[in-house]
């Protein structure tokens with residue numbers, strides 16, 4: 001059994017930002033806090049994203065605190081660019097992420113501490129920053145007849161890219177009204193025998209750049225839901241679909257002609273309520289993700305509304321726990337800021353010190369040379385650090 005002041009679960013944007021700020025506030029990685037992550041490599045969910053999601057196509061990757069992501073080649077896969085950036089980041093700040101370590105459950109330890117059960121042993125802790133994102137919990141809606149479908153069903157989380165052979169010559173139905181659905185359609189239409197796009201609601205396309213005010217308004221909407229203990233919508237889902245040149249062209253070719261949601265799935269395809277049918281070889285569910293917080297279930301944090309109520313990043317029902325990258329902070333810019341807020345509050349909870357034991361007292365300088373320069377030799381000049 002290992003005892004630490006803080007456990008950070010997840011080493012994506014949110015977890016690394018939290019770890020950076022814990023360290024900056026004087027806590028020592030590996031001794032006062034640990035960062036546990038079950039993925040094989042640095043990069044958070046980015047390491048799993050399809051190869052054609054190049055760095056130039058992401059909607060705005062906000063740098064982690066203290067080290068800019070700069071000069072990355074927009075033609076390279078974002079999985080590689082961000083994987084390398086996170087690797088350099090962890091190394092530069094000595095964050096000592098432990099992986100692969102799967103957190104199975106977080107429970108009461110009985111002495112005011114939490115017990116974190118993992119695939120590599122048990123930790124006890126006074127505070128927990130949960131930064132587990134959503135990638136591990138793809139949302140797959142259920143429709144009547146689905147189990148009898150003779151074709152293949154995939155989710156964005158399994159999307160192998162258009163050149164994988166999975167879509168060549170196939171009739172593909174893409175389900176979902178978000179950016180991922182649109183990106184999949186544009187790519188698949190190049191190789192498939194035919195595509196159809198179905199969404200529950202009429203998609204909202206947005207012309208022109210997203211202003212800061214619109215961004216703030218979108219985040220405020222999600223924050224309000226979380227304050228009321230409702231399940232969060234993704235920030236992206238309330239920002240609309242930014243219209244690009246490629247989308248305009250695809251719309252003219254009929255690729256982005258949206259159809260309403262079908263009513264049932266039949267063995268050879270899908271069927272609408274008026275009896276109209278469409279043959280399909282593949283159903284691609286671009287239906288989003290849910291917060292991956294199942295390991296917190298023993299603590300019973302969920303409100304009757306189905307969500308976890310937060311005050312800032314702190315769980316309203318349990319001040320030892322912070323959710324970073326959840327709801328309003330589920331974007332690269334939001335996760336970065338929330339990591340700082342959570343680290344500060346956790347330090348307050350600990351009384352400004354990691355533990356009461358002398359050997360774990362704050363020893364490190366608050367600011368290292370890397371913090372001050374905000375740069376690393378491994379990364380140079382960001383093409384785009386717009387936030388989403």
Ligand SMILES: Cc1cc2nc3c(=O)[nH]c(=O)nc-3n(C[C@H](O)[C@H](O)[C@H](O)COP(=O)(O)OP(=O)(O)OC[C@H]3O[C@@H](n4cnc5c(N)ncnc54)[C@H](O)[C@@H]3O)c2cc1C
Nearest residue numbers: 010012013014038039044045058059103132133325331332
């Ligand atoms: C397809 C897609 C494209 C996106 N594009 C953008 C974009 O362009 N710009 C943007 O700002 N945002 C984008 N987002 C949102 C983006 O995912 C977030 O902004 C941000 O990267 C999430 O960071 P995170 O640290 O919260 O989660 P993640 O990056 O998912 O990191 C969570 C980490 O927790 C680990 N983990 C999960 N469960 C456990 C467990 N039980 N035990 C141990 N470890 C665990 C995982 O291994 C993972 O490393 C996109 C999302 C999707 C799905």
